[in-house]
Structures are given as C-alpha cells and as structure tokens.
Amino acid sequence: MTPRTEELIHELARGLHPVRRLPGLGRVAASVVGLCSSLAAAHLGFTFATKSPWIKPAFASVDAWTIAAHALLAAGALAFALGACVPGRGRLARTGMLAATAALVPVVWIGCARLAAWPGPAALAPGWLGSVFACSLGAIVPAVLPALLLAHFASRAAPRHSALVLLAGAAASLGLLTLPGVLCCAYPDELHHVLGHLLTPALGALILALVALPLFLTSRPSQQA
C-alpha cells in the first residue's frame, strides 16, 4: 500500500461518525405508490362527489390501453429512479429503463390511433384547450408530492445521473396520477385524450422535475458515488 493511500485510509477512519442508512428501496417504492394511490383515490372521490353525472359515460369510454401504458411507464420509471440512486442496483435501473421505454410503444400506438380517428379541427368544442389544461393540471398538481418525495430520497442517495433520476421520478408520479383523469374524464374528443391524458406523463415530467430540482439541490449532503 502506498503511503498516501495509507494516510487517506487513516484520515477517512479518523473521526468517523455514525450515518443514517438510506431506507430500503422497497419501502420507498411502497411509500410512493401508497401516496399516489391515496391522491388518486381522493381525486376520484372528489370527482364522484362533485361531478357524478359524468362518471358513467366516462367509465364507458375508458381506454384500458392508456391505463396499461401509463402503469407500465410508472413502474419502469420508478424502478429506474430508485435503482439509479443506489450503487449496485444497476440491474434494477436497467430493467426499469427498459420497461419505461417499452411503455412508449403503446403510447405512440394509442396516440396515432386516436389522432387517426380524430374528425379534425371542426369537431373541437369551444374551450377545448382549457379542458386539456384542466386535465393535465389535475394530474400534475397532486404529482408534485410524490415527485418531491422521490427527489428528497435522491438527494440523500448517490445518483449518478441526477437529472435523469429526477425526470424518472416525476414521470413515475405522473404515470400513476394520470389514471384517475383517464378514468373519469368526460370529454369525448380524441385530441383532448392525446394532449390532456396520454402525453401528460412525458410533458408534465419536465415541469415536475424543474419543481423538484431546488429541493434536490438544497437537501443534497453528498456527491455521487
């Protein structure tokens, strides 16, 4: 052993203090999914209480493929975000990345199918753009909480690609929280479905990652490993 390595080891061990271990990834995943489920249930409950006449036609037109694609995207993005935060969990991160990328296939397919069925601008109802924003914000606003939770976890961990981890965490939160919107949206328009629901996890993730960035940067005690 060279003298400098020897000295470094001695310096590192000198004054060593106990550290608080990171929570297990399973626990973090359960917390995020639990939080998202509670928020989604609250969203559905609120919609049912205030707009119950909408629920029946909305359920009749539910797009199961959109739900499946978003659920796959959320699971993959969550696995990537958690796996990329901790050294030695590369396989989990790679599997997550693969699943999240695979989820883009049905998203593109559904998007193309919906747009092919779209009758054209003439069919747009007045205020359609507002309805798109309303549905997107209905998913983005509650997703801030789980995205911040994941950003806080990432700030304590040792992510190698911080920006990707933040984006994945935001996409995972949005993937889960777009589900109530898809379940109870009464707008029949195809373009509304594509812009307001199908693409929300991808587009909203950029916004949410920017929201979570300050928390990540300010509460980050250590550098990446």
Next chain:
Amino acid sequence: MSEQGGGARDRELAWGVLMASAQDGDAAAYEALLHEIVPALRFFVGARLRETSAAEDVVQNVLLSLHRARHTYQPSRPFGPWLRAIARNAVSDAFRASGRRAERETALPDADRIADLREPSRADAPLSARMTRALLDLPPAQREAVELIHVRELSVAEAAARAGVSVSALKVRAHRGYKALRVLLGGRERDDSAH
C-alpha cells in the same frame, strides 16, 4: 473482487459486516475494511485502466466515493456489487477525465527530454538555509501550514485534513505564517547586507 468462489463470497460477507459496523460509527472496523478492500480495488482498477500510473489515484477516488456514499449500503444486500458499482463509476470518471485532458492537451514529441530538463519541484528541492531558519522561527501551527501548502505542495483541503483543522483555519494560519516569514526574511536580508 470479480472472483465467484466460496472464498470470495465469504470475504465479501465479512466486508459487509465490517461496513455495517462502520455505518454505526466503528472506526476500527472501517479502517480494517478499507485496508482489506484496497488490494481488490487495485486489481479491479488495474485491469481496466491502461495508464497504470493513474490506477492508484483512481483507487483513492474509490475510497473517497465509498466514504461519501457509505450510508447507501444496505446490510441486507451483498457488499460486492455495491463496491464494484462505486469502483466502476470511478473508473468511468477517470476515462472521461483522461479523454478531456487528451482533447485539451497535445503531447510534446520530446516530452521525456523536457522532463529531464525541468526545474525540480519544490517538494523535491532542498530549502535554502535562510528559509529553513526562518521556518524554524515560526510558531509550530503556522510552520505546519506553510510547510504543507508550499513545501509539500498539498492542496489547501488536503493540508487542512492533514493538520486536523478546518480549511479556513488552515488558511488563516498559512496567511499569518507568510506575513511572519516576510518579516523574518526581510530582517535577515538586512542583517546579511549589514555584515
């Protein structure tokens, strides 16, 4: 570190136990662990780096990264993959850094000859008798700060770690040391010219 035998598994299990103790603040276990993993790290890094001279630096970077990320180790999980991931990241960083250096710098054709002609570094050169006397006249804390930074050519952070003080405290000591040296050397110059 890449062995798959039972011996390697047992060794990594033992390392995991030492790491768990280190997370609880056991400095002796931590020092023992770092001593034990260094040969394995040297083998791992040496097998991946072409520049053998840089390997020891990378090993030291792995130790620093491990120290910063020690809270991310889960005692319920194997220690080997965790350590290998940190080492792999350090090796990738070294590759990236050498790539950046190669973009910025061009090797001189007569680099070896120039290296022979270069001025010896201050760390190698003997100090003049006048400077040695002046250094000996400094208070011990100031002398240590000046020696670490200007004679042994350590960075301020390294020097502070070596002296066991904060970076700002070391800077203050060094600054006072320079001022005192200036006075001492100026006084000696005047004494020398008077004789």
